[in-house]
Amino acid sequence: MATKELRGVGITGLGMYVPERVMTNDDLAKLVDTNDEWIVTRTGIRERRIAREDQATSDLALPASRQALEIARITPDQIDLIIVATCTGDMAAFPATASLLQEQLGVRRGAAAFDVAAVCSGFVYALDVGAQYVATGRYDKVLVVGAETMSKVLDWSDRATCILFGDGAGAVVLQPAPVGEGILGAVLGSDGSGAALLNIPAGGSRAPLTPVLIEQKRNVVFMKGREVFRFAVEIMGEAAVQALESVGMTPGDVDLFIPHQANTRIIDAAAKRLDLPPEKVFVNVDRYGNTSAASVPMALFEAWQSGRIQPGDVVVTVGFGAGLSWGANVIRWGNVPREGDLRWTG
Numbered sequence: 001m002a003t004k005e006l007r008g009v010g011i012t013g014l015g016m017y018v019p020e021r022v023m024t025n026d027d028l029a030k031l032v033d034t035n036d037e038w039i040v041t042r043t044g045i046r047e048r049r050i051a052r053e054d055q056a057t058s059d060l061a062l063p064a065s066r067q068a069l070e071i072a073r074i075t076p077d078q079i080d081l082i083i084v085a086t087c088t089g090d091m092a093a094f095p096a097t098a099s100l101l102q103e104q105l106g107v108r109r110g111a112a113a114f115d116v117a118a119v120c121s122g123f124v125y126a127l128d129v130g131a132q133y134v135a136t137g138r139y140d141k142v143l144v145v146g147a148e149t150m151s152k153v154l155d156w157s158d159r160a161t162c163i164l165f166g167d168g169a170g171a172v173v174l175q176p177a178p179v180g181e182g183i184l185g186a187v188l189g190s191d192g193s194g195a196a197l198l199n200i201p202a203g204g205s206r207a208p209l210t211p212v213l214i215e216q217k218r219n220v221v222f223m224k225g226r227e228v229f230r231f232a233v234e235i236m237g238e239a240a241v242q243a244l245e246s247v248g249m250t251p252g253d254v255d256l257f258i259p260h261q262a263n264t265r266i267i268d269a270a271a272k273r274l275d276l277p278p279e280k281v282f283v284n285v286d287r288y289g290n291t292s293a294a295s296v297p298m299a300l301f302e303a304w305q306s307g308r309i310q311p312g313d314v315v316v317t318v319g320f321g322a323g324l325s326w327g328a329n330v331i332r333w334g335n336v337p338r339e340g341d342l343r344w345t346g
């Protein structure tokens, strides 16, 4: 097969959705022995969104995806591939949430759809996977979604974990772009020796669900917080630097850093290591908590919508999480017109 020139890959549309229900730290203090002051000083989180009982992950992904398609000015039948990054799919094992989203969104039969399982690093992984398909010319329009209903896999009596997470979804559309614009490069990594630090022990083939395992709460999030914290602080800076180096840049070239929104202390420590001032670091963990694979696309959406990202800016996203896993993307922002934006050229 003859080698073809790689194409540039741009983000041409973005969307975001969070459930209506807000759960504050004071609300949590009624469930577990905690308080607003502890949660704010240790994590920076003030509130998070919680899905309704009848809302599954694809129900959050759907409005986020519709918005991203609308902004990209494309219709669902034009989508070639859907990738959903999630660890809280609608069904326990299969089908892929991406296939369920395909049906809800009305994407044509024959489009490809699959999920990426890299937990909190999921969107960063999925963005890189989607970009490969566009770069090689295999697909022209790829929808990449990060969506989670973490509230459904938490132990609501464990104050060490239930205060951290929230629900939400973010989506982007990828399309060909001029070379040198859009997604410039990425680094992805994993260290399976850290799998025991953060997981849901039961419910998979290692330990299929039984009433006893449920009684022992082995079907919900287990985490060694302090160890994950140490890993996170180190890997955030390292992944960002490696991704930047892969495209011949340094942290000094970054206009906006979009870290996985897990904890402001982790974000601050990483920003310090990268020598980035607060105005170059996007934070919304205070309003949504840790939404796992949804955190980076939600932050990307809000950063773009609020004008913190301008055409030509160098944006670096970094994710980390269970696996252990991590990843970073380097993006040179194109011209995605905001609603009512005069730069809109259609």
Ligand code: UT7
Pocket (backbone or CB within 6 Å): 033, 034, 035, 038, 039, 042, 043, 120, 159, 160, 163, 223, 225, 226, 227, 228, 229, 232, 262, 263, 290, 292, 320, 321, 322
């Ligand atoms: O996407 C990746 C997901 N994971 C993460 O990003 C988590 C990374 N880790 C963290 O963010 C932090 O480790 C936590 C926020 C989870 C915990 O903060 P910490 O400063 O590491 O606290 P700690 O676990 O060392 O606990 C300190 C104390 C303990 O009490 P003692 O043993 O000192 O008496 C805990 O029992 O705080 C206690 N504690 C709480 N107190 C009030 C733990 N959770 C709570 C709580 N409210 N919710």
